[in-house]
Amino acid sequence: MSNMVALLPPSGNSSPSRPHCLIVEDQVLVALSIEAYLEETGFEIEGPIRSGSEALFWLRAHTPQAVILDYGLADGSCTALARELRRRDIPFLVYSGYRLGSDLPLELHGVPWIEKPCRREELMTALQTILVGHVRASIGFA
Structure with a gap:
């Protein structure tokens, strides 16, 4: 995975x-x-x-380069968190036991959706894709 790391720009907290x-x-x-x-x-x-809610609190002081997000969390769906990640332009993917359906909340449209369980390589490929896509978009190569 060294190719992925080489494509990532330095950020303030990594x-x-x-x-x-x-x-x-x-x-x-x-x-x-x-x-x-x-x-x-x-x-x-x-x-x-x-x-x-805990993740939203954590995000007040931190900015990760990517997020792996379950759809169903301890306090309900991830919709509010997904909205905040989009607002802050933090790339994320959904890794969930829920099947992707037609009633998908707007905040999750266009977000990579990986169904549990999956092969580790599938999860890594999706993570690499969102990171590389975010880097390319941030430098004007979308």
């Missing part, structure tokens, strides 16, 4: 070689599995955070 990823997931074992895998591939992990 080193260029270890991008920050926030995990918002209410299932502890799932969150720990994601955390272990991402650390192995060179990420610095924030969280895991179990609720949308």
Whole structure:
């Protein structure tokens, strides 16, 4: 995954070689599995955070480079959190046991949706895609 790290710009709260990823997931074992895998591939992990309200509070003082977000959190759906991530232009993907349906909230339109369970490589590919797409858009190569 060194190609991914090389494409990431330095940010105020991470080193260029270890991008920050926030995990918002209410299932502890799932969150720990994601955390272990991402650390192995060179990420610095924030969280895991179990609720949308806790994540919104955390975001007041922090800006991760990416977020992996479960749709159903300890305090309900991730809609308010997704709205804030969009407002702040923080790239995110949804990793959820819920099937992607036609009643998708507006805040989640166009967001990569990975259904649990999936192969680790599928999750990493989606994460790399949102990070690279965000970097390209920020420098005018959308």
